[in-house]
Amino acid sequence: MTTNWRGYRVAAWVGQALLTIAVIAAVSQGKWQNALALGLFLAASVVFVVMQDRLPTLFDFLFVFAALLNAGGWVWGLFYQQGPYDEIVHAFTIFAVTLALSFLAYSSMLTIFRDRKLLYLLTITSFGIAIGALWEITEWTAGIVLSSKVIGSVDDTIIDLIMDSFGSVVAALTSLWALQEWTRPGAAGGKGASIVNSPIDYRT
Helix, strand or coil: CCCCCHHHHHHHHHHHHHHHHHHHHHHHCCCHHHHHHHHHHHHHHHHHHHCCCCCCHHHHHHHHHHHHHHHHHHHCCHHHCCCCHHHHHHHHHHHHHHHHHHHHHCHHHHHHHHCCHHHHHHHHHHHHHHHHHHHHHHHHHHHHHCCCCCCCCHHHHHHHHHHHHHHHHHHHHHHHHHHHHHCCCCCCCCHHHHHHCCCCCCCC
16 A cells, blocks of 8 residues: 555545635634634645645645544534544544654654654654644633633643544554655655665664
């Protein structure tokens, strides 16, 4: 199974079209904060898809799908229904965001990490947990600035952080799997592929 199948990118384009509809729906409902958040997701997804040689197409699709899950929560109120929807979306969103951003952030070091699997797993997991913590701080700050209840109780925040941590671990494992393909000799993996063919021994 390849991480760079063109079908993933086509699915991402379809998802972006649906996300655009969700943004329009949020605006029509007068939910400006939701529209702004979804618009940022849409803009970020466009950037990821445009950067064709920097990310596996699977990561593009997962990011767009995470945005669509958030759209369902914000525009159609699924976050406020009984059930684990909010927790699942929290975990999946951090999973998708961590996959995409970590691959970009550490792109120059991917081949170094290839032979240091435990270090790579710890690095990506920590990266994702940090993103989750920053997201919770952002929600808390937004609640104060907007004088609205953005976050619930402390218990809700802790549960969100637990789900974020779970998503980060899964992202690290998935990223390690993708790394093996992305940095192999002759792979169409942008910088990773070119570095792996270098005569320099990064393990010294």
